[in-house]
Amino acid sequence: MxxxxxxxxxxxxxxxxxxxxxxxxxxxxxxxxxxxxxxxxxxxxxxxxxxxxxxxxxxxxxxxxxxxxxxxxxxxxxxFEGPKLQPLDVMHRARCNQLISIADNYAYPELVWGVYVERVSKPDRGVPTDNEKLAAALSKARNCLAAMSDLMGNGPWFVGQELTLADLYIAPMFDYFLMTSEGTELIHQHGNLKEWWARIASRPSMAATKPS
Missing domain, CATH: 3.40.30.10 (Glutaredoxin)
Known part of the structure; x- marks a missing residue:
């Protein structure tokens, strides 16, 4: 095809x-x-x-x-041809899939809907922030970032030495989350995530897919 x-x-x-x-x-x-x-x-x-x-x-x-x-x-x-985005090693592949699941089930609901929407999107539309919802989301966001930081370890990417689907899955969620002061504060508590974000944010693909 x-x-x-x-x-x-x-x-x-x-x-x-x-x-x-x-x-x-x-x-x-x-x-x-x-x-x-x-x-x-x-x-x-x-x-x-x-x-x-x-x-x-x-x-x-x-x-x-x-x-x-x-x-x-x-x-x-x-x-499609091109760089492989899923690890060949069975354990690395399982870790990649685990991180995708974490992103779907925990990061997206809390980092995007719970923090970004409440702190940025709603006020931009003239809708007041639900502070109880924001506080609950921030508590879960802290746990989410800690878990991802622990799984990542010291590698440059979420699964070892190569960019994978896990990085590309998580990056757009962080992009919204880090538009908030709370997100910026929380990522500073995890040096490996902060370095990872600088690395992924500078890739041409991130600029090419930036929302209009």
Whole structure:
């Protein structure tokens, strides 16, 4: 299949950006088809054929369609030429998958929705911050960062010496989280995460996929 892959979603979405980061790191040209699921009336009915749960992103490549970001990025890594983003070593591969699961289940709800949305997004829209929700999210964010820091150890990347899907999965979540003063304060408590962020934030793929 040589057809240029297509992503459906909004560039501000963490999960759309994760998929775009993977495509960009592998040097794969792709199309982003804009779709705002938060628009009045929700996603178009025809989109629900691509994603029956009405979430983003959805993905298409040469007639093959897929949804769920973790499945999309693994497909991208395995279907296209370019740097391998999943470790070959079985233990490193398991660690990569563990970190992706941590990002999905703990980092995204707390760092993005619990901290960034409450501290930045809501005030920008004239909506007051829910301080109880923010405090609860910060408590969980501390635990999340401590766990990720511990798993990372002293390597330059989350899984050893090479960039993997784990790094690309976590980076867009940190990008939003670190727009808050609390996020900046918390990452300073973990030297390896602070150094990792400087490393990943400077990659051309991060600039190329920056939300508009």
């Amino acid at each position: 040589t057809t240029q892959p297509r992503l459906f979603g909004a560039d501000y979405s963490v999960y759309v950006r994760i998929a775009r980061l993977c495509l960009t790191e592998k040097g794969i040209e792709h199309q982003l088809e804009p779709l705002d699921i938060f628009a009045e009336g929700g996603p178009p009915v025809e989109y629900l054929v691509r994603h029956p749960f009405g979430r983003i992103p959805a993905f298409e490549h040469g007639g093959f369609t897929l949804y769920e970001t973790s499945a999309i990025v693994r497909y991208i890594d395995e279907a």
